[in-house]
Amino acid sequence: MPPAGNGTAGNGAPxxxxxxxxxxxxxxxxxxxxxxxxxxxxxxxLAHLDRPFDYLVPERASAGAVPGCRVRVRFAGQLAxxxxxxxxxxxxxxxxxxxxxxxxxxxxxxxxxxxGLARAVADRYAGTLADxxxxxxxxxxxxxxxxxxxxxxxxxxxPAAGSWARYPAGETFLAALAAGRGARAAWSALPGPExxxxxxxxxxxxxxxxxGTVIVVxxxxxxxxxxxxxxxxxxPGQHVCLTxxxxxxxxxxxxxxxxxxxxxxxxxxxxxxxxxxxxxxxVVLWDDGDDLLAERRAPxxxxxxxxxxxxxxxxxxxxxxxxxxTTEVTxxxxxxxxxxxxxxxxAVRAAAPRVRPAADAAELARDxxxxxxxxxxxxxxxxxxxxxxxxxxxxxxxxxxxxxxxxGRCRTQARCAVCAGQLEIAGSRxxxxxxxxxxxxxxxxxxxxxxxEFRAIVTGAARTAEELGRAFPSTPVRFSGGQHVIxxxxxxxxxxxxxxxxxxVAAGGYAAALLLDGWALLGRPSLRAGEExxxxxxxxxxxxxxxxxxxxxxDAGLPAVQALIRWDPAGFAERELDEREQLAFPPAVRMAAVxxxxxxxxxxxxxxxxxxxxxxxxxxxDTEAGPEPGSEASDAAPAMLIEDVSSLPVRALIRVPRAExxxxxKALQSAQATRSPRKDHGSxxxxxxxxxxx
DNA sequence: GCAATGAGCGTC
DNA sequence: ACGCTCATTGCT
Numbered sequence: 001m002p003p004a005g006n007g008t009a010g011n012g013a014p015x016x017x018x019x020x021x022x023x024x025x026x027x028x029x030x031x032x033x034x035x036x037x038x039x040x041x042x043x044x045x046l047a048h049l050d051r052p053f054d055y056l057v058p059e060r061a062s063a064g065a066v067p068g069c070r071v072r073v074r075f076a077g078q079l080a081x082x083x084x085x086x087x088x089x090x091x092x093x094x095x096x097x098x099x100x101x102x103x104x105x106x107x108x109x110x111x112x113x114x115x116g117l118a119r120a121v122a123d124r125y126a127g128t129l130a131d132x133x134x135x136x137x138x139x140x141x142x143x144x145x146x147x148x149x150x151x152x153x154x155x156x157x158x159p160a161a162g163s164w165a166r167y168p169a170g171e172t173f174l175a176a177l178a179a180g181r182g183a184r185a186a187w188s189a190l191p192g193p194e195x196x197x198x199x200x201x202x203x204x205x206x207x208x209x210x211x212g213t214v215i216v217v218x219x220x221x222x223x224x225x226x227x228x229x230x231x232x233x234x235x236p237g238q239h240v241c242l243t244x245x246x247x248x249x250x251x252x253x254x255x256x257x258x259x260x261x262x263x264x265x266x267x268x269x270x271x272x273x274x275x276x277x278x279x280x281x282x283v284v285l286w287d288d289g290d291d292l293l294a295e296r297r298a299p300x301x302x303x304x305x306x307x308x309x310x311x312x313x314x315x316x317x318x319x320x321x322x323x324x325x326t327t328e329v330t331x332x333x334x335x336x337x338x339x340x341x342x343x344x345x346x347a348v349r350a351a352a353p354r355v356r357p358a359a360d361a362a363e364l365a366r367d368x369x370x371x372x373x374x375x376x377x378x379x380x381x382x383x384x385x386x387x388x389x390x391x392x393x394x395x396x397x398x399x400x401x402x403x404x405x406x407x408g409r410c411r412t413q414a415r416c417a418v419c420a421g422q423l424e425i426a427g428s429r430x431x432x433x434x435x436x437x438x439x440x441x442x443x444x445x446x447x448x449x450x451x452x453e454f455r456a457i458v459t460g461a462a463r464t465a466e467e468l469g470r471a472f473p474s475t476p477v478r479f480s481g482g483q484h485v486i487x488x489x490x491x492x493x494x495x496x497x498x499x500x501x502x503x504x505v506a507a508g509g510y511a512a513a514l515l516l517d518g519w520a521l522l523g524r525p526s527l528r529a530g531e532e533x534x535x536x537x538x539x540x541x542x543x544x545x546x547x548x549x550x551x552x553x554x555d556a557g558l559p560a561v562q563a564l565i566r567w568d569p570a571g572f573a574e575r576e577l578d579e580r581e582q583l584a585f586p587p588a589v590r591m592a593a594v595x596x597x598x599x600x601x602x603x604x605x606x607x608x609x610x611x612x613x614x615x616x617x618x619x620x621x622d623t624e625a626g627p628e629p630g631s632e633a634s635d636a637a638p639a640m641l642i643e644d645v646s647s648l649p650v651r652a653l654i655r656v657p658r659a660e661x662x663x664x665x666k667a668l669q670s671a672q673a674t675r676s677p678r679k680d681h682g683s684x685x686x687x688x689x690x691x692x693x694x
Numbered sequence: 695g696c697a698a699t700g701a702g703c704g705t706c
Numbered sequence: 707a708c709g710c711t712c713a714t715t716g717c718t
Contacts (some may be wrong), residue, residue: 040706046707053706076705076708093706695718703711 029099032062035087038100041115042075042082043130047672050128053082054091056099065100068108068115070140072101083110083133107145109137111259111276113314118274120309125688126592126668127299135295136274141252149262156234159204163194166347173341177205177282177317184311186329187321188342188570190351191542193505195322196222196229199284202319203265204233211281214310215267216303218290219501220245221487226267226286234265242268242275270295273303273310280314283307287322288329289535290501294691302689304328308337323542324535325573327580331587334577340570352567353513353544357556379514379551380471386549387475387493390511395540396464397520398481398499405432407446408453414444423454424520464516465497480504500536509545518554518561527585527693531576534560538569586689590661592654592668593693595622596684599646604684608671611660619650647682653693664688 039052055073057065065071069084079101091097110133118132158178164170167190176183189195203213217223223241230239240254240263257263259276266275270293285293285307293303304320311318318338320329332338343351358378383392405414405423414423416434423432423441432441432454445452469477472495480486481499489496491508498504500521521533541550541564554561563572581588594601601619610616656664668686675684 037706042706044705044707049705049707055706073706077710078705078708091706095704095706097706696716697718698714698716700714701712703709705708705710 030059032057032059032065034062035089036062037088037091037097038065038071038084039086039088040071040073040082040100041085041110041129041133042073042080043133044075044080045128045130047128047669048674050122050130050673052085054088054093054097056097057087058099061100061103064103064106066106066108067112068110069106070104070109072104074098074101083115083137085110085115105140105142105145107140107256109140109259113280113310114274114276117306117310117313120313121301121306122299123669124305124309124662124665125299125301126665126672126686131298132301135271135297135301138252138255139248141249144249144252144256147253149257149260150237152262152264153238155207155210155264156204156238158208159201159233162197162201163190164198164201166190166194166351167341167343169339169341173319174202174205177202178208180209180211180281182311182315182317184318184332184338185320185341186325186333186338186570187319188325188340189321189323189542190343190347191323191353191538191544191567192351192546193509193543195286196225197233199226199286199319200229200233202282202284203230203239206282206317207234207238207264209281211279211316212264212277213266213282213284214272214275214277214280214307215265215284215286216273216293216307217267217269217286218292219269221485221502222286223267223269224487225505230265230267237263239263239265239267242266242272244269244271270303273301273306280310280316282317282319283311284318285320287324287535287539288320289322289324289326289531291691298685300687300690302691305689308332312337322535323538323569324531325569326535327531327573327577328587330570330573330577342570348567351546353541353546353548353550355541355550355552355565355567357561357565358551358553379516379553382512382549382551383472383495383514386510386512387472387495388511389493390491390508390545391489391494391496391506393503393506393510393513393540393543394464394468394495394497395500395503395513395515395536396497397517405454407449407451408455409446409449409451412446412448414441414446414454417441417444465495468495468497478504498540500540503540503543505543510543510548511545512549513540513544513551515540515550515552515554518552522554522558522560530558530560531573534563534569534572537564538567584655586693588658590656590658590664591689591693592664593651593687593690594619594654594668594684595651595687596649597647597682598650600682600684601650601652604668604671604675604686605652605654607675608667610654610667611656611663613657613660614664614667615655617653617655619652622649622651661688 036057038055038057040055042053065084067084067086071082071084072079073082114136118136119129122129122132161171161174164174173183173185199215206213215226217226220243227241240257242254258266261278266272266277285304288304295301333340386392405425406412414432416423416439418439423434425432432444465477465479475493475495477495478489479497481502485502486504489504489506496504515537522529537552544550552561552564559572594604665688672686
């Protein structure tokens with residue numbers, strides 16, 4: 001029971017000093033009659049200041065200082081932005097409280113759900129609340145805020161199942177949504193163009209239960225399809241699309257209409273994972289393996305993790321997946337958090353294309369040269385036949401994935417002696433190999449100048465497009481990738497060359513697809529190479545009409561190729577997760593990366609009370625962080641050398657069993673907090689569940 | 695004896 | 707981070 005009167009807020013009875021400092025007349029600064037203390041999340045990016053601070057609310061600002069509103073406060077003498085988290089009768093702070101400098105606006109921009117979520121995300125990723133709030137709440141736009149948002153429309157009727165009927169558990173899942181139950185699905189979408197409509201039906205079923213939906217997709221191309229499907233399912237005005245490329249006013253207008261509850265369905269790219277949808281009933285994440293879903297700003301939260309956290313905290317349903325299946329979602333299934341939602345074999349057979357490999361390890365080993373004549377012709381013959389009745393998709397790895405080679409002297413591009421395809425250095429081998437037929441060119445010499453040394457050049461999709469143009473002179477060749485992404489192509493015959501993720505949708509499906517240079521994708525030195533390659537293949541192959549041909553240019557014996565042929569993404573992911581368990585790699589374990597100058601990394605690791613089971617790998621020199629200094633250090637003075645070494649960028653990995661993940665994050669978070677006031681050795685960056693490990 | 699310069703701590 | 711505090715030092 002707090003004592004009555006204005007002096008109840010800690011020792012915060014306003015002294016003459018604070019009255020004078022706040023600038024107003026003394027009368028203006030009487031503390032509010034009702035709950036005179038505001039708990040404020042101040043926008044200070046320092047780990048050791050990551051907690052609420054109490055301020056006195058002036059009586060005149062009391063009505064506006066609602067929980068969630070933006071305020072300006074004086075902090076350490078400086079003006080800082082903040083959000084009011086709460087109003088309270090009194091403070092535990094033993095010192096004198098300052099007044100709020102200003103209530104920026106009474107709009108409760110930070111909802112209780114998002115405030116709690118942001119705290120949980122910060123804790124999960126060993127980051128600060130301020131960093132997460134900057135990702136979660138868009139900048140204010142005063143003019144937009146002044147305008148009212150339109151009233152909410154009534155919820156729609158329970159929708160028909162539509163193409164969800166193809167999934168044995170589809171109707172059950174929709175019924176759970178319509179009943180407001182928090183069903184959580186690991187979705188293996190059937191190949192084809194139906195997935196946006198399926199998301200729209202799920203959102204409509206959730207809306208029928210009077211609850212809202214957050215939908216996150218990797219890029220604007222996917223978002224356009226979901227947008228169209230939502231409009232088709234629910235009519236206009238029932239949803240908004242949130243993307244980074246809207247102007248500040250439009251972005252804030254749409255975001256406000258979600259926050260104010262006048263729109264119940266929010267679809268968007270990564271940042272929309274924090275959309276403050278009212279009465280959250282469903283979170284949807286499409287293609288959760290796409291690396292665009294990992295936030296690039298501290299504390300680097302991943303949309304899958306944030307949405308799963310939201311669903312969990314709100315008792316909402318979840319629909320997470322795509323054509324591919326990630327090991328992370330497989331982990332959620334293994335943990336019993338989500339249930340698989342997939343078509344049965346018959347439905348898969350009816351929807352999937354026919355996948356054939358264009359290379360076979362045994363054949364390659366037996367006679368590379370003989371095979372070489374057949375291989376390009378299989379791909380080209382398939383394309384030629386298919387072009388008679390529609391467009392053909394050609395997927396080519398992005399520029400930079402392939403290191404093609406040219407003569408070291410005259411720069412003539414090196415070509416295969418057998419089939420004249422481009423030679424490249426694939427994977428870690430230093431022997432040039434043909435991109436088309438795989439023949440090894442051990443004794444290469446330049447056909448123009450006879451030089452026997454070669455140099456690497458970068459090649460990619462644009463060059464392939466040129467070459468295909470020559471192979472099909474009467475057919476239009478279109479290119480999608482990089483800065484020129486095409487969303488959709490018509491049903492007319494065309495060769496459509498695209499980089500992974502930039503494949504246009506064909507209006508009536510592709511007549512065939514060629515997945516080129518598979519070994520370049522599979523040979524990448526990454527833990528995820530197999531999983532990631534299969535995901536890219538499945539996403540391209542899913543655009544092909546049922547039962548039409550997909551030619552994959554990789555060794556048929558590889559598990560990823562087999563999984564594509566059998567259209568079994570979940571089986572592949574399960575085996576992959578088993579392997580990660582054997583090797584103690586994520587997501588079977590939790591990992592954190594600590595990087596920065598060697599001394600800072602050492603100090604952080606030393607200050608960190610790691611869980612007993614934690615295993616520190618490294619630190620090792622961090623190649624990502626920048627070029628190594630010159631190697632002529634032998635002349636340098638010893639003292640200089642030591643200085644250099646301690647400031648060299650390094651990276652350490654910390655591995656713990658999954659059950660210790662929370663303890664790991666907590667340990668790193670508090671180590672940052674004790675270290676952050678001093679920065680004598682520079683600062684170390686902490687990243688939990690880093691996207692790239694190797 | 696105390697003013698100028700610097701590490702350390704708290705920030706409501 | 708920033709500013710305020712106290713300590714140390716150097717000089718009147």
